[in-house]
Amino acid sequence: MNISALQTSLSKWIMPIANKVEQQKHLQAIKDGMIAVIPIIILGSICVLPIAIANLLGSGAIYDFITNHMGILTYPDKFTNGLLSLYAAYFIADSLGKRYGMNTSQLGITAVIIHVILSGVILDNGIGNQYLGAEGLFTSIVSAILTVEVTRLMIRKNMVIKLPESVPVMVGESFSSLLPLIVNAIIATIIVAITNKLSGKVFPEFIMSILAPAISSMDTLPAILIVMFLTQLLWFFGLHGPAITSAVWAPFAIQYAADNIAAYTAGDPVTHFFTFGLYYTTLQVTGSGLTLGLVLMMMKSKASSISAVGKVGIIPSIFGINEPIIFGAPIILNPFMFVPFVFGPLIITVLTYFAYTSGLVGMPIANPPSFLPPGVGAFLMTLDWKAVVLVFVNLIIMTIIYYPFFKAMEADELRKEQEHQTA
Amino acid sequence: MMRILLVCNAGMSSSILVKKIKDAGAKRGLDLTVEARSNNGIGAEAGKWDVCLVGPQIIYAVDTIQATLGIPVQAVEPRTYAMADGDKALDQALKMAQ
Numbered sequence: 001m002n003i004s005a006l007q008t009s010l011s012k013w014i015m016p017i018a019n020k021v022e023q024q025k026h027l028q029a030i031k032d033g034m035i036a037v038i039p040i041i042i043l044g045s046i047c048v049l050p051i052a053i054a055n056l057l058g059s060g061a062i063y064d065f066i067t068n069h070m071g072i073l074t075y076p077d078k079f080t081n082g083l084l085s086l087y088a089a090y091f092i093a094d095s096l097g098k099r100y101g102m103n104t105s106q107l108g109i110t111a112v113i114i115h116v117i118l119s120g121v122i123l124d125n126g127i128g129n130q131y132l133g134a135e136g137l138f139t140s141i142v143s144a145i146l147t148v149e150v151t152r153l154m155i156r157k158n159m160v161i162k163l164p165e166s167v168p169v170m171v172g173e174s175f176s177s178l179l180p181l182i183v184n185a186i187i188a189t190i191i192v193a194i195t196n197k198l199s200g201k202v203f204p205e206f207i208m209s210i211l212a213p214a215i216s217s218m219d220t221l222p223a224i225l226i227v228m229f230l231t232q233l234l235w236f237f238g239l240h241g242p243a244i245t246s247a248v249w250a251p252f253a254i255q256y257a258a259d260n261i262a263a264y265t266a267g268d269p270v271t272h273f274f275t276f277g278l279y280y281t282t283l284q285v286t287g288s289g290l291t292l293g294l295v296l297m298m299m300k301s302k303a304s305s306i307s308a309v310g311k312v313g314i315i316p317s318i319f320g321i322n323e324p325i326i327f328g329a330p331i332i333l334n335p336f337m338f339v340p341f342v343f344g345p346l347i348i349t350v351l352t353y354f355a356y357t358s359g360l361v362g363m364p365i366a367n368p369p370s371f372l373p374p375g376v377g378a379f380l381m382t383l384d385w386k387a388v389v390l391v392f393v394n395l396i397i398m399t400i401i402y403y404p405f406f407k408a409m410e411a412d413e414l415r416k417e418q419e420h421q422t423a
Numbered sequence: 424m425m426r427i428l429l430v431c432n433a434g435m436s437s438s439i440l441v442k443k444i445k446d447a448g449a450k451r452g453l454d455l456t457v458e459a460r461s462n463n464g465i466g467a468e469a470g471k472w473d474v475c476l477v478g479p480q481i482i483y484a485v486d487t488i489q490a491t492l493g494i495p496v497q498a499v500e501p502r503t504y505a506m507a508d509g510d511k512a513l514d515q516a517l518k519m520a521q
Contacts, residue, residue: 018483032463098466238501240480243432243462312506316439323436323480328505371435 014237018244025099027247029148030141033092034254037084038276038367041258044081045366045380047074048261052365052383077265082129084258085136089115092144100152106177107148110184115143117188118203131204134258138211139204141251143188150187151180159183218252219274221353228283228349232342235288238332242279242288253279257367270363273356277367280320281377282352285391287322289341290348292374293399295325297406303413319371329409336409344401348394361386424454427516428468430488431478434461440476440499443509444516451513465491474519476512479504495519 021027050073054066066073093111097104119136121128131139154160160176167175195206208215217223227249231241246253256272263270286292295317298310309328316324331337355361362384368377374395378387427444431437438459448455460468462484468491475496477485482498489496497519503511 015483019486022484022487035463095463235480238479239483240432240478243481244483309505316436319435321436321439323431323478324439324505324507326505327479327501330501330505332501370433 011237014234014239018234018239021244021247024247025096026145029092029096029099029144031247031250032095033088033090033140033144034137034251036091036095037088037258038254040080040084040087041254041261041367042369044077044084044258044261045368047077047080048265048366049383050074051265056383074265081258081261081265082133084134085119085132085140086112086115088137089140089143089147092141093148096144096148097151100148102148102152102155104177106174106181107151110151110177110181111140111144111147113181114147114184114188115140117185118143118192121202131202134255134262135208136204137251137255137258138215139207142207146187147184150184151177154180154183215252215255218249219256219272221350224274224283224349224353225346228345229342231284232289232345235326236332236338236342238327242284249274250276257364260364261366264365270365273353273363275364275367275381277377277381278352278356278364280370281368281372281381282387282391282394283345283349285320285374285378285394286317287320287325289322289326289331289345290395290398291322291325291331291341291402292317292395294329294402294406295322297399297402298325298329301410301413303410303417305417306410306413318373321371334409336405336412340398340401340405344398347401348398351397352390352394355386355390361390424456425474425516425520426456426472427513428472428475428492429457429459429478430462430465430475430481430484431459432462432481434459436480436504437476437478439507440504440509440512443507444513445509447509447513453513455513462488468492474516476516 050066050070054063054070057063057066089111090108094105094108097107115136116127116132119131119139121130160179163171163175192203195201195203199206199209201209227245231245234241234244253274253276257275257277260270260272260275284290286295295310295313298306299314301307301310306329309324313322313324313328316322326332329337331341356363362382364381365383366381368380370377372380375388375391378391379385381387429437429440429444441457441459444457445455448457462481465488472492472494475488475492475494477488477496477498479498479501485496485498497515499512499515502508503515
């Protein structure tokens with residue numbers, strides 16, 4: 001089979017899959033909801049900074065000040081990261097409801113109530129929140145989907161209180177959401193009672209014990225390599241790789257990030273490598289395929305069409321946006337770019353994995369904002385200068401990998417431009 | 424007045440095109456509203472726009488977006504998108520609105 005026939009048949013395969021993933025309402029709602037809590041995780045990350053600074057200093061006046069005021073300096077952390085799963089339950093239910101065309105804020109709030117029933121622990125003097133943080137994120141998926149599906153089923157079966165149309169919308173809405181709220185709460189209470197009776201565990205513990213193998217397997221080198229390969233392959237065919245693949249991996253990577261922050265705050269070992277921040281700051285820095293070096297080479301190219309794209313693409317590239325390069329070079333369906341673009345990032349992944357897991361580079365203890373220039377995000381994520389060095393090592397290695405393929409592409413383009421002129 | 428919505432995955436890469444389309448519209452004396460949004464929050468945009476241009480990288484989402492918004496939705500041609508060619512993108516939007 002020649003290259004173009006292979007491309008056509010692969011395109012025929014990939015497009016419907018991408019379409020299916022996009023239309024899978026649960027997957028998309030989980031992804032939306034998880035991504036929606038990232039600002040809260042970033043806020044939690046800021047609260048971790050004083051701890052990290054104290055650990056870096058080890059002694060002195062600032063160290064003393066921080067350790068003496070640790071409680072107040074990290075105060076918001078308990079209510080951001082410490083209650084993260086509550087917010088996730090709200091956002092997932094809200095997104096799923098909207099995808100079903102149920103435009104009511106009540107769904108999100110019902111999901112929060114259901115989530116607290118499922119995850120809260122009754123103590124002598126109140127409610128324990130030990131399962132409402134990062135470790136409760138997967139339970140919030142269950143709470144949100146349960147809430148929306150039960151409510152949707154009840155609406156479909158007309159099991160809601162309907163008032164005459166003359167009643168104001170707000171009043172009507174609060175009544176129509178009453179029965180679903182009651183039924184959801186009853187179901188959640190029954191689930192709590194049954195899990196407790198059968199397994200002796202609280203519900204979040206039960207969920208985590210079922211999901212534990214899946215959760216830990218996403219943080220392994222083979223799984224990350226598969227993610228990277230599929231992401232690059234999709235991009236090669238012109239489709240937004242991470243937008244499609246992240247429906248599967250983002251919930252894990254975001255949970256890992258939140259888990260790392262919680263562990264670091266508690267003084268426990270930080271264990272997760274594949275965090276959401278790591279993906280954007282290091283594995284795909286300056287855009288999918290780590291294209292910064294390629295852009296710089298394109299800018300200096302003698303082929304005018306190539307240098308024009310390079311000049312348009314350089315500023316967005318610095319902020320991690322490389323669509324101009326992917327569509328302009330173009331990288332999509334370009335035989336010259338297939339090998340470096342699809343396989344180069346796999347080499348970077350292996351290198352980064354061992355740099356982090358060997359202890360050479362400090363683990364991700366925070367989650368930085370996206371779209372930062374190369375190195376900035378990696379530093380905020382680890383507070384380790386070696387993480388910044390690694391980013392630039394990765395970019396240099398990728399430039400070397402792109403170089404021979406870029407030269408071949410450029411020679412081809414120059415030949416075409418010359419033919420065009422003589423013709 | 425014409426309202427053009429641009430959509431991509433995070434609303435970032437399509438935002439590059441926003442200003443270029445506005446400039447192209449100003450040159451032709453057209454009254455345009457142009458904004459970029461993330462595909463994630465697209466549900467909130469129903470009823471606010473006349474046409475929707477989608478980044479070619481999420482061409483697979485055109486059907487879903489069309490179903491949500493109920494207006495003409497098309498992917499921008501890749502080269503136009505790469506070079507942020509406001510004139511060509513505006514031509515496409517005007518054609519879709521006809």
